[in-house]
Amino acid sequence: MFSSLLPAETASASETLDLGRRLASVLEAGDVVALVGDLGAGKTHLAKGIAAALEVDPDTVTSPTFTIVQEHAEGDLLHLDLYRLEGDEVGRLGLDEMLDGDAIAVVEWPERGAEWLPPRTIWLRLTHLGGDRRRIEVEQP
Ligand SMILES: Nc1ncnc2c1ncn2[C@@H]1O[C@H](COP(=O)(O)OP(=O)(O)O)[C@@H](O)[C@H]1O
Numbered sequence: 598m599f600s601s602l603l604p605a606e607t608a609s610a611s612e613t614l615d616l617g618r619r620l621a622s623v624l625e626a627g628d629v630v631a632l633v634g635d636l637g638a639g640k641t642h643l644a645k646g647i648a649a650a651l652e653v654d655p656d657t658v659t660s661p662t663f664t665i666v667q668e669h670a671e672g673d674l675l676h677l678d679l680y681r682l683e684g685d686e687v688g689r690l691g692l693d694e695m696l697d698g699d700a701i702a703v704v705e706w707p708e709r710g711a712e713w714l715p716p717r718t719i720w721l722r723l724t725h726l727g728g729d730r731r732r733i734e735v736e737q738p
């Protein structure tokens with residue numbers, strides 16, 4: 598579905614944000630986007646871009662590490678960060694129900710909850726290429 602946009606390389610945070618904006622234009626209600634990549638790879642910046650396309654102020658989109666999930670656009674966008682979840686916590690979170698609706702969901706550190714993400718999840722990988730360069734590509738789970 599992203600074949601015209603990915604793989605991509607960006608050379609700045611704002612280019613990654615812009616890529617997120619363009620990716621959002623092919624997303625539909627209920628889509629779940631899993632963002633795999635190390636700390637600083639640009640996952641949150643890609644999420645900011647997706648949010649911007651949904652008319653959410655990107656400044657309000659921050660890594661939801663401590664809250665695990667943040668709602669934006671009156672619930673039309675969910676931004677999750679599973680980094681801090683341990684053991685069976687992720688099971689108790691009710692991810693499958695949370696991701697069952699019409700919201701677009703963007704999930705950072707999705708590996709922590711892979712078994713709870715729906716089969717339709719779109720997996721993307723972000724790779725630090727050194728300096729300000731990042732590669733963004735579709736990853737088959
Ligand atoms: N091409 C780029 N894309 C995204 N972020 C970049 C890029 N170049 C530099 N950066 C910087 O790298 C960091 C990425 O942070 P963030 O988006 O929070 O990553 P993550 O959520 O993967 O930890 C930010 O400080 C950003 O300014």
Ligand SMILES: [Mg+2]
Nearest residue numbers: 640641660705
């Ligand atoms: Mg982040």
